[in-house]
Amino acid sequence: MAKESKPRQNSARHPGQTDGLKPRVARILAKGNKEATYETTSEAETAVLVAVPEKRQADARTQEYLDELAFLAETAGATVTQRFVQRLDKPDIRTFVGEGKLEEIKAYVQHSGASMVIFDDDLSPSQLRNLEAELRVKIVDRSLLIIDIFAQRAKSATAQTQVELAQYQYLLPRLTGLWTHLDKQRGGGVAQRGPGETEIETDRRVVRDRISFLKERLKDLDKQSHTQRKSRTGMARVALVGYTNVGKSTIMNLLSRADVFAENKLFATVDSTVRKVVLDTVPFLLSDTVGFIRKLPTRLIESFKSTLDEIREADLLVHVVDISHPSFEEHIAVVNDTLKDIQAADKPMLLVFNKIDQYNPEAETEHHGGFEGMNQDDEDAPTPRPSLEQLKATYMAKLHDPVIFISAKNRENIDELRALLVRHVSALYPADRYSSTNG
Numbered sequence: 204m205a206k207e208s209k210p211r212q213n214s215a216r217h218p219g220q221t222d223g224l225k226p227r228v229a230r231i232l233a234k235g236n237k238e239a240t241y242e243t244t245s246e247a248e249t250a251v252l253v254a255v256p257e258k259r260q261a262d263a264r265t266q267e268y269l270d271e272l273a274f275l276a277e278t279a280g281a282t283v284t285q286r287f288v289q290r291l292d293k294p295d296i297r298t299f300v301g302e303g304k305l306e307e308i309k310a311y312v313q314h315s316g317a318s319m320v321i322f323d324d325d326l327s328p329s330q331l332r333n334l335e336a337e338l339r340v341k342i343v344d345r346s347l348l349i350i351d352i353f354a355q356r357a358k359s360a361t362a363q364t365q366v367e368l369a370q371y372q373y374l375l376p377r378l379t380g381l382w383t384h385l386d387k388q389r390g391g392g393v394a395q396r397g398p399g400e401t402e403i404e405t406d407r408r409v410v411r412d413r414i415s416f417l418k419e420r421l422k423d424l425d426k427q428s429h430t431q432r433k434s435r436t437g438m439a440r441v442a443l444v445g446y447t448n449v450g451k452s453t454i455m456n457l458l459s460r461a462d463v464f465a466e467n468k469l470f471a472t473v474d475s476t477v478r479k480v481v482l483d484t485v486p487f488l489l490s491d492t493v494g495f496i497r498k499l500p501t502r503l504i505e506s507f508k509s510t511l512d513e514i515r516e517a518d519l520l521v522h523v524v525d526i527s528h529p530s531f532e533e534h535i536a537v538v539n540d541t542l543k544d545i546q547a548a549d550k551p552m553l554l555v556f557n558k559i560d561q562y563n564p565e566a567e568t569e570h571h572g573g574f575e576g577m578n579q580d581d582e583d584a585p586t587p588r589p590s591l592e593q594l595k596a597t598y599m600a601k602l603h604d605p606v607i608f609i610s611a612k613n614r615e616n617i618d619e620l621r622a623l624l625v626r627h628v629s630a631l632y633p634a635d636r637y638s639s640t641n642g
């Protein structure tokens with residue numbers, strides 16, 4: 204996977220640019236349900252965010268989730284102009300939000316001219332259809348937003364193929380809704396087989412064929428990268444993992460002098476990069492890969508199997524955490540859960556708390572409580588953030604894994620990080636194991 208990073212010309216692929224497809228499906232993909240639902244957000248568009256949190260979720264947490272969604276929307280290229288929140292025990296089965304809230308959103312969309320509405324969860328095909336019919340603008344759910352960002356970022360053949368697979372898998376169940384909707388407009392009943400249905404079947408078949416084709420292509424690409432990986436056995440493999448935007452690529456660049464794209468956007472890295480690093484004469488392979496995020500659709504994880512192999516096949520995981528983020532503990536849990544999902548949870552791990560330069564206990568006191576080991580009785584009560592020393596002590600005591608606090612930006616404690624890596628890599632791969640391959 205690592206080596207094939209030759210960029211294809213068409214790096215911002217989206218379903219509208221599908222080549223070799225039957226014109227009709229290509230058209231559907233390009234235009235979406237008349238309103239370009241399936242198109243990548245490329246130019247400045249204005250977006251409205253909608254979240255439906257559980258009734259007992261703290262306000263601060265709801266705002267944080269919306270901040271993250273806004274960050275995702277901005278990464279995709281949209282400007283967020285309004286946020287709507289409705290607390291429900293569970294989302295409305297028909298329109299996700301209740302009737303009153305829907306009217307409110309509709310009024311806002313109409314008067315502001317917003318071009319899309321983004322939901323912080325996944326919508327069922329019928330919810331998507333109903334919302335489109337009501338709001339008459341582009342409806343984007345969490346999966347589609349993330350797939351769009353991945354599509355903009357994917358450079359290698361593998362990453363692009365994975366994204367395309369994810370796009371078609373997203374589209375397949377939604378073809379039904381799309382055409383059932385049209386059938387109803389034509390007056391066709393549920394049991395009636397109108398002309399639309401033959402068309403759906405054809406479209407579905409074309410999409411399914413494309414999915415099988417892409418899966419085959421991924422298998423071939425996997426074989427190639429497997430051969431590449433075999434040629435580099437004999438060296439410990441270390442993978443940087445973590446929530447998105449925590450500084451994985453920055454650390455990769457620092458340790459390997461690689462030139463990996465790092466920036467303050469979510470999912471700056473979608474392809475994985477592998478570099479040989481030699482620290483204190485101890486060589487190992489370091490890989491930087493896609494970040495995780497809460498509510499990452501399982502489907503998307505599945506289509507990114509090849510990229511995640513880099514993590515699955517690693518001997519040691521370096522779990523990077525942005526300690527300056529108010530929700531860093533939740534991020535740790537999300538990463539650990541995702542690692543479990545991909546069967547990579549039982550590997551040796553180093554926990555690296557990054558961005559200590561930005562960690563400011565005072566500045567965050569207004570935020571929310573809920574730090575592990577601190578007062579958690581009332582999530583809404585402002586609790587002071589613990590000091591770095593307190594955090595260090597808590598984590599050292601709690602975890603069996605080694606913990607280190609650094610600032611990749613200010614190069615603080617980087618020598619300690621290097622030493623820690625050397626110690627662990629040499630323990631995993633004693634020097635004699637390199638005798639035949641080192642050089």
Ligand SMILES: Nc1nc2c(ncn2[C@@H]2O[C@H](COP(=O)(O)OP(=O)(O)OP(=O)(O)O)[C@@H](O)[C@H]2O)c(=O)[nH]1
Pocket residue numbers: 445446447448449450451452453454464465466467468469470471472473492493494495557558559560561609610611612613
């Ligand atoms: N203040 C501060 N910022 C940092 C530090 N390390 C990285 N950053 C910044 O954090 C942002 C994200 O860094 P990346 O290295 O791209 O993060 P990543 O984990 O690779 O992100 P994805 O690839 O998007 O998952 C960039 O703007 C970095 O400059 C640090 O120690 N302190």
Ligand SMILES: [Mg+2]
Pocket residue numbers: 451452453464465471472491492
């Ligand atoms: Mg990155």
